[in-house]
Amino acid sequence: MPEPRGSNNRTVRNANRALLLRLLATGGPASRATLARQVGLTRMSITYIVQEMLAEGLLTESAAPTSPAPQGRGGVRLALPEARVTALGLYLSRDAVHGTVADIATGPLYVQRIPLDPDEDSAGYSRKILTLVADLSDRDRALRAERGLPADGRPSGLGVAALGPLDIREGRILTPPNFHRISDVPVRALLERATDLPIRIDNDMNAAALAEMLYGGARGLRDFVYLGVTNGVGAGVVSDGRLYEGGAGFAGEVGHMSIDYQGPPCKCGNNGCLELYASLPFVFQRYSGRLPEATAEAFATLVARAGAGELEASHVLDGLFQSLSVALVNLANVLDPDAVFLGHEGALAGNLLVGRLERAVNSRMLQSATKHLPIRISAFLDQAPVRGATALVFDRIFQGVWSP
Amino acid sequence: MPEPRGSNNRTVRNANRALLLRLLATGGPASRATLARQVGLTRMSITYIVQEMLAEGLLTESAAPTSPAPQGRGGVRLALPEARVTALGLYLSRDAVHGTVADIATGPLYVQRIPLDPDEDSAGYSRKILTLVADLSDRDRALRAERGLPADGRPSGLGVAALGPLDIREGRILTPPNFHRISDVPVRALLERATDLPIRIDNDMNAAALAEMLYGGARGLRDFVYLGVTNGVGAGVVSDGRLYEGGAGFAGEVGHMSIDYQGPPCKCGNNGCLELYASLPFVFQRYSGRLPEATAEAFATLVARAGAGELEASHVLDGLFQSLSVALVNLANVLDPDAVFLGHEGALAGNLLVGRLERAVNSRMLQSATKHLPIRISAFLDQAPVRGATALVFDRIFQGVWSP
DNA sequence: GAGTAAAGTAAAAGGTCTTTACAATTTGCA
């Protein structure tokens, strides 16, 4: 029995503080009494905890009443001061390094992106990562200063959402397919030398799922799947309110789920992988209409053309629809989510395709008789992985593992 | 935010007691000092908790030294008195109702099974369930009396492992395929009228996975998959030491994962489902050699014949091997387990087949370069679901949700 | 304005773990 540890008083206060932080960050300002009801503690306990957090500058009180008080005194509004708790985020995609400074409640305060050169190599890639992190640190300092916050404040951590496959334990990007000349980048080691913030690295699908869970359309849901369609296809799975991580942090590689065991060989060693049918490169390869590159804009254009009635575009999207629905039925049968969110560039597929997907999946999945599985577009559209990078940090805070 | 609740003192003691119970039940007797080290509390805290549990008769002290003490005083051996904490278990399979009374530490103390008639209907089925539960209650009382335990003792709960599909919330068996004339049995309602024990109903795959995790070959593992091959194919998934339940408790229906999207239609509405290739009925249907029925014994015979060199038997098992390996690669890519346990009747497939499976899966899965995925036979062979029924109860106790 | 409801707090209490210190037990070695 390696893991389970006993609890004590510190465990308790820590967990309760984290819970309060989460309620205020994702649910907006609230009064002590409201919080007490929401977490199931007494008003008095909340008073004590809030007192402590106020002293740390983690909370502000404003006399303004909270909300339509039906009767009675009306509570004191407790809120998180903006830029007091922040996170730095990096999204390492296949064409750029994206950076964010985000507030725990209000979200991104600063975004920046450094595109990769067509022939970028690992060294240049590393350089760009470090440059961006330095920039983010500076901006974080500036953002605090602008608001008159103490100069010794720092971000709570650095979250890195990286395109897979990656070794989560080591924090190393392995060998992304079609990824220029970049491979085997030891991201964690690199960043640990550059900063002393706590670092969490995960793949872009898991990160995006967390963003959706904490700040997006999955708030309040405890079991759902985020499906990202981009250069490949991947999933982030949330079960019972927690990210499904798998043994080695490799879970969710839906792109290499075989949907035809006699299908064409995939370079992963398997046959008929979903990625051979449903990734963006595949879609564009099937499309002869002129489009510059496999970008988000290009995909949006393709969708628009199909919507306008262009036959070939419709055809190509049909193929995407077919294979995605097979994969989603499989996922629904194995994982039994309460909702599916379509994200990454795939979020630009539009309501038409998503509606068809929802109907197809619901008619073919095993539980069709007893439940309806909603399929929706990510609240952040194709920006979910960017939001996800900082969500990796906030999730740690809400779990009480990292301190705000 | 519906779920998260704040913690208080009661939460703490309760969690720590449950942890101790788990250590002693699954790890055997231990001294206070050993327990303290294992859970990370001080010796003094353990002394207090143990004092409380001794007073309740939940623990016994025996002066005998615990283990090879390299130096020093040598601890007092703390153990769980047999039959003090028990669970009743029902495994509802397609050919019988299996019942167990099990001790939290030593396992089954009594097992009984009532076979179904070939033309059994829902009413007869219900009757047999009730008869068996009454028998189990009596035996539990007798087992306590034999050991001189207080007469007011009762089992901690009743666990039901039922063949799916079933509605976990309602505790109702829906319409098992090929299941004689039985359908839509409201098991929970039935049992709630018959007993006032806490009841937990889950499908047989999840139950078996819990047995494997707590008492079987997966002890110490936090992420693994139990794959049951029987009339259908299903999986129980354990992630981060907890059972993956899915939104509606429907997860793990691997049998209806499509492995060929253009394959033959399945009655679930999908095409090319795994169950059409890898379930026992399929295996026997392909086999012309005379075998009486699709039972565990018949499958063992088939495996023996293949081992003895019979060509047709080998061929048939080959087909099973092929489709299982496709499914397992998919599962490995999506769920990233640290091990797979093969159970239900499939556990009788023998080391030969499992060895081949392990090699095939490890060569084709995405993470093949960075990790090795062991595939093993369930520690309980085809008895895992029976053990699972009571494991459903013990798991609740170890989580601190039910009291022992 | 009285009545009612709700929010926030003060003081004391209750429960659980930890700290510090010590006695008891066992081994190893001089």
Next chain:
DNA sequence: TGCAAATTGTAAAGACCTTTTACTTTACTC
């Protein structure tokens, strides 16, 4: 044999959180 060292279990006091009970303050309604 005797003593030091290691380890176990416990006692007493203390630290930390939450709860309980009761009270004050604020706001709405009739």
